[in-house]
Amino acid sequence: MNPIAPKTPRRAFLADLGMGFTGLALGAMLYRDGIARADEFGPWAPPDGLPHFAPKAKRVIWLFMIGGTSHLESFDPKPALNRYAGKTINETPHRDVLESPYTENVRIAIQNDANGHIRHELYPLQVGYSKRGESGIEVSDWWPEVADCVDDLAVIRSLWTTNDNHGAQLQFHTGRHSLEGPFPTIGSWVHYGLGSLNEELPQFVVLGTPIADCCGGMNGHGASYLGPEHDGVQLEIDPKNPLPFAAPGPDVYREEQADTFNLIDRLNRISAVQYPDDAQLRARIKSYELAFRMQMSVPEVVDFASESSATQELYGLDRDETREFGQQCLTARRLVERGVRFVQIFHGSNGGAGAWDAHSSLRPGHSKLCKQVDKPIGGLLKDLKRRGLLDDTLVVWATEFGRTPGSQNGDGRDHHPFGFSAWMAGGGVKGGVVHGATDELGFHAVENRHYVTDIHATVLHQLGLDSRRLEVPGFKRLDIDHGKPIREILA
Structure with missing residues (x-):
């Protein structure tokens, strides 16, 4: 306590x-x-709101897919799954993944439930993939717009976590297992360390529906012991009422x-x-x-009347399937160019574990969800770049864990904390690079392994912050809570 x-x-x-x-x-x-x-x-x-050393980034846009996006059908495709589809892991040359020390090391800290079991019968890839961009990074065909920007991405294929259920959503944002209690989120640490670039707007903004109560709820954008003044502020994409509970009536x-x-x-x-x-x-x-200033300035941010039709189409505002998430991504760009430090966008909230949770019907489910977010995210990256904002805006795409190489329910994949992917772009990060790797089946992170707080440490480092100098007396953090910057992807 x-x-x-x-x-x-x-x-x-x-x-x-x-x-x-x-x-x-x-x-x-x-x-x-x-x-x-x-x-x-x-x-x-x-803190006094000043960086500890020269920053490479001024602001962060944090994109989080709720439920566990398959790394295998996104940014870490594995052709071996097609080659050995229908066989058990033990029937392949890669049977040693079941005896890997990484399995035991991760499971020591896992609080097991009905999910997270190893699924032995290998399930083939549910979509094709190809090498994209000059860098030739392999990306799933479900992500064509993001793939067009692959030369701006640093893809991290070697993440692991210690929660095999959806408390991993909270863990990805705080770095601590959900059973250990709420801790400050990465957005709150940024808010606490640096403060505002524009005092007419919130300093830490949340867009989209946050994670459900089952999986962390408000703690997913909360500040815990740093104090509620560092919590994320939820905005609605509605110029008439963008600040819930704050309108004068x-x-x-x-x-x-x-x-x-x-x-x-x-x-x-x-x-x-x-x-x-x-x-x-x-x-x-x-x-x-x-x-009073915020009541005047915030509605203007979510009013897109000043945006050209070409820009609105870039984000997919002209299409039913992309409009909602596209509006959130466009709002994020408008917020960061006005000085907001940290914008956290959630996708896939469904009141429970999350829409990306593909225990069955992975192909139709992921296909639909990717269509909702791919064009808006690609549009965001392209728009930031053409405006010169990508140079000092760090964009992070993440999810709580991956999906099993083996099948569940015949047409789905289970939770998989042993190896999964995320990517970063802009903000002093190298583009067109892949860092880390999983094994041939996509089971374990085996090369340059990174616990989720290494993502946090990289974000803070690019903002010029040393997490140990932010530490609050009386609230000692574990060494793993701080993480280590992934220096191999830094320009």
Whole structure:
């Protein structure tokens, strides 16, 4: 259990704000002004918002596919599965994967349930693949638009994790097994370490429906012991109501709200004359100003009227199957170009384990899901690049684990934590490279293996942050929590 600080007056003041958007904004400013620091953590003070060393990236777009995308039908195709389809693993020359020390090493930390079993009868690839780009990286035919950008990607084929069920979704974002309790997510660490580039917008934004309660829920974009002011703020792609729970109400006119803020501001400033040393009062004055500015600026971000028809088509806004995710990717671009540090986009939420969870019907399921996201992601990469934003925007594509080489239910694949893929682009990362490898069956990560926090460490490193210098006294992290930057993919 993590120690809980006593509820001092200022801590109570923050708690009374609740989880509303204005409360997040005010809490953030209280921390920036140093008001809440002593009450919360004694002599410790949070970072000053400056990088620890020269950064290569300013911002991050984090794309997460919920449910477990098959690495075998995306960015790590394995022709041996076609060659030995229908045979058991023991009937192939690759039977030694079952005796690999990696199996035991990973399973030591796994909390087994009905899922995550080794499926022995090999299942062929459900889609073709080809070498793409000048780099010749093999990519599934379900990802043609992303494949067009493959020379900008660093594909990491050697990830592993220690949760064989969908708590791995939370684990991918926090680095810790879901049974160990919530911990700060990667977006929250970035928010905490660097703060904002634009105080008219949230600093850490969440788009799409987050992971379900079964698999981490709000903790998937939460800050845990860093404090709620570092949680992700959910936005809706609706110019009329982009900030859930933060709108003034349909019966309140903009002019009326402005007059109210002006009156409160005047009263606060009168009090400030009487109490010139009240830093909390100064922060409260700023919070009202900030909340009003955000109510004005956020709707503009999700209004695409200023975007050309060509740009909207690039993201797939003209197609039913790509419109929703395309709107989220276009919003992400509009957010980062306005100074938002971290944009987290979820795809595949279905109220449970996630749509990418392919225990059966993998071919129709993955085919449909890939059509929803491939064009928007490809459009995002191309749009960032042509605007000069990809140079200092780090794009990360990930999922919680891969799928088994063996079949489940005759036409699906089970959960697979032993080896799977992710990729990065932009932000000082090399393009057109593959790092790490799984074995011939795609079973184990066997070359340049990386636990999921190595992704975190790489993101923080490119932003100029050293995770150990961010560590909070009283909340000691394990060495594996920090991870190590994947330096082989850095330019």
